[in-house]
Amino acid sequence: MSEKLLVPDIGEFEKVEVIELLVKAGDQIKVNDPVITIESDKSSVEIPSTITGTIESVSVKIGDKVSKGDLLLNILASKKTSSEKIIPKDTENIIKEAESILKNKEGNVEKIIKSQQTQKDQQPIIQVVNENDIDPLETQDWLESLSAVVEKDGNQRAHFLIKELINKAYKEGANIPYTQNTPYINTIPPEAEIKSPGDQNIERRIRSLIRWNAAAMVVRANKKFPELGGHIGTFASAATLYDVGMNHFWRSKNNKFGGDLVYFQGHSAPGMYARAFLEGRLNEKQLDSFRQEVKPGGLSSYPHPWLMPKFWQFPTVSMGLGPMLAIYQARYMKYLINRGLIKDEGRKVWAFLGDGEMDEPESLGAIGLAAREKLDNLIFVVNCNLQRLDGPVRGNGKIIQELEGSFRGAGWNVIKVIWGSYWDSLIANDKTGHLVKVMNETVDGEYQAMKARDGQYVRENFFGKYPETKELVSSLSDKDIWRLNRGGHDPHKVYAAYDKASKNQGSPTVILAKTIKGYGMGKTGESVNTTHQTKKLDVDDLLYYRDRFDVPLTDEQVKNVEYFKPDDKSPEIKYIQERRMNLGGFLPERTTYAKPIKAPAKDIFDFMKVSTGQKKMSTTMALVRMFTNLLRDKNVAPRLVPIIPDEARTFGIEGFFQKIGIYAHEGQKYEPEDSAQLSSYREVKSGQVLEEGINEAGAMSSWIAAATAYTNHDIEMIPIYIFYSMFGFQRIGDLAWAAGDSQARGFLIGATAGRTTLAGEGLQHQDGHSHLIAATIPNCISYDPTFHYELAVIFREGLRRMHEKNENVFYYITTMNENYAHPDMPKDKNCEEGILKGMYKIKEFSRYKKTKIQLLGSGAILREMMAAAEILQNEYQIDSEIWSVTSFNELRKDGMEVERYNLLNPDKDQKVSFVEQCLGKTEGPILAASDYMRMNSDQIRPYTNKSFYSLGTDGYGRSDTRKNLRKFFEVDKEHIVVYGLSVLAKEQLISSKYAKEAIKKYNIDGNKPMPTKL
Ligand SMILES: Cc1ncc(C[n+]2csc(CCOP(=O)(O)OP(=O)(O)O)c2C)c(N)n1
């Protein structure tokens, strides 16, 4: 039966141009096959077929304008499908998911009952001691009732009743704030702790050696070169947290398993090196080259994959980036799993963070997302040593409680590891609740001060606060009191917490571990405000440290700060090796086994090499067209990861919503308002687009995760993050730096770029410097193309270099929203090379052969240059050569390198910079301009011997028409004519009267203040 395929609802658009016919009469098509591409002035979208069958006739041709309801194709529908109701692609998945949720739920009920039974035995009697209590007896009654409920019906029931009470009170007008805090004790009661299977004695010895060697390498480096710095206190506080993970939890990547991903706290790097030394991965010589990174083989001060590409995986030392990157890494792992690109192997992302670091807005900024996305593959460990660099993190408060509130409020599973095992019996004997009361009341400043003193001080100032607590420790010596350890230094407590965290389902976990900064460092470094800076330990400190951790070194060896590594056959080394072998290998270790992606054939870009004729379009639009084509390349399509922070409609890529779907781990639980439309908002579990919301830092973190998937997941991906160029590097500069360090590969697209192309927005939105910031990142390659064929050449080369040849670079490309016609790609065989190297001659005016000027234009301003050149020829008989500069940054890099070579090799053949190769033999001075600050074009000034002048958009942007903006910044064609004539006069090639006349003709005020001052 013959059926008609009509133009579907395409939203507010009418009379939209057909730009591609993807099918012809006689073709067999299936439901969802794209048949025609239509393009408005904002976006291009493919129309999919809703019918399976054979095409009888095509009713439109390229160039036709169509609207909703117009006939596109007549299709002879195959019987089966014509009557078949189209089942949405994801329905099946949704059903499967629902079934599995139901199953899980059933399982969970059993689990809950079981856990209630065990918890019943573990539940301590509820006690509260409160001075504000006006009727303690009544309180006691309530508490006893509650205890009875806990005993009889379990925690869940008790929780339910409390919630009901609160709800009731709320309904009756009492505004009872809900508290996210629990008492200042461990989340896991001792009875519920899962015990470590490890040999505690050996593990302690190993940990002591790691502690010693970590401190020794800092002290030795510092002795040799006091300027080198280093940190002992951070790792000293975190050694147990790392060791338990290394011995029991973190699985390495190998041929059977993808590996857990661990973000190590930047300042704890010495500890990782010290362990690698015991594991036999680093030798003494290497430890002695800590922080001496210039010679090959030196150990980097902090985790930097750029400097140690086989060791470090994640740069974390810029505080706040680690937590954010880890969250998006965990999210990206789920994305890859849900898209079927990697297996779900239960891999985890662990991130180690400082408590001071948690003050960074980035640290907490994405925790909501982690909970929302149910990232149970994510575990944060916050090392709460209560100190940062200058002093206490929260002297007057309690960082653990504060973080507990924030994380729990956001929906995380919170595990507090505050007290070590020595406290267990004290807490169990705290029948009056006074011990917990003191614990709750003591602020972090006091906790810190106590650990800088001794047992007697703790007895007096902590336990001495109430007679009940004083009594509690009356049989303990001061030494016993001093031995009362903190949870983060107790391997049993840490093991139990890690075990629980690893098994948690449905939410991310944060472990808040209380430790002591500079643990074991004695008077000079333990729990004192200067701990962070301590990098020198004198002999007494070292002897104390040795004794504190029983390191088997003689006094003499200690004085020489010798490293200690037991014999390879010793139980310690055997144990450490065996543990790691059981966990699949070593950590950290950076490897990649990703297969390259074959760059698409050149012809996929051919349509961008021919003129668009009368049709005007922006480079952003050209980019979207290019993506649409790339999505037809079977190698490239599945690897593309479009990332957008709530700007798809701004850039005209909302067509992707339907075509490849928006990633949503829960699919789509609602029918979108625009479901009938072609570009409706389609969220799907296997969606490809990462729609990040208004969150540039998050989007960039996603991009980094995707751009490093080749090493972290052994799969090469092609992330393309599209953003308002002003909210790119300026906003997320430090993440872009970390991306470079991480050896990210992918595309950053600064759309709506330039100071004058984005008319009507203003000071905040108009970017005249992103290329300059991009230039600060050594492995970032940036381009400012004007025409669609330039974009095509650049993009394809990017795909080839990064994803086929695996070069560790990333691309920043600016695209604009100014519509204009695009010409054919010049036939000149050097054009492609020029585009990639940064400049090529696009046009020449040579009618008069008297006076000549070289005009260099980039991005949006190239067309102003071309228009000015025409005026110069027609009205002033000036010839010119016009150069399209696709990248001042790339030209500068080449110029620098050539100049350096020539200066260092004065006796050899001197090389010629690419700028000079292009311009050296040309006639006339150079006038260069871009839509960016003059600094952009000035970058190449040193690399040519010719006179060089530049124009640019220095100053704050402002809202106006494009024409007025270009006039204001003096980069419009009239100003270029005037400046061109003036430059020629200054070079004494023409009389100055022409410039003077032109200034008058174009109404230019020579006394107008510099735009930077306006
Ligand atoms: C963005 C940023 N700002 C400042 C620093 C300098 N800095 C390094 S460590 C540190 C204190 C860290 O304290 P905390 O996070 O508590 O870690 P700890 O060493 O106590 O474990 C500071 C301010 C940095 N590395 N990164």
Ligand SMILES: [Mg+2]
């Ligand atoms: Mg700290």
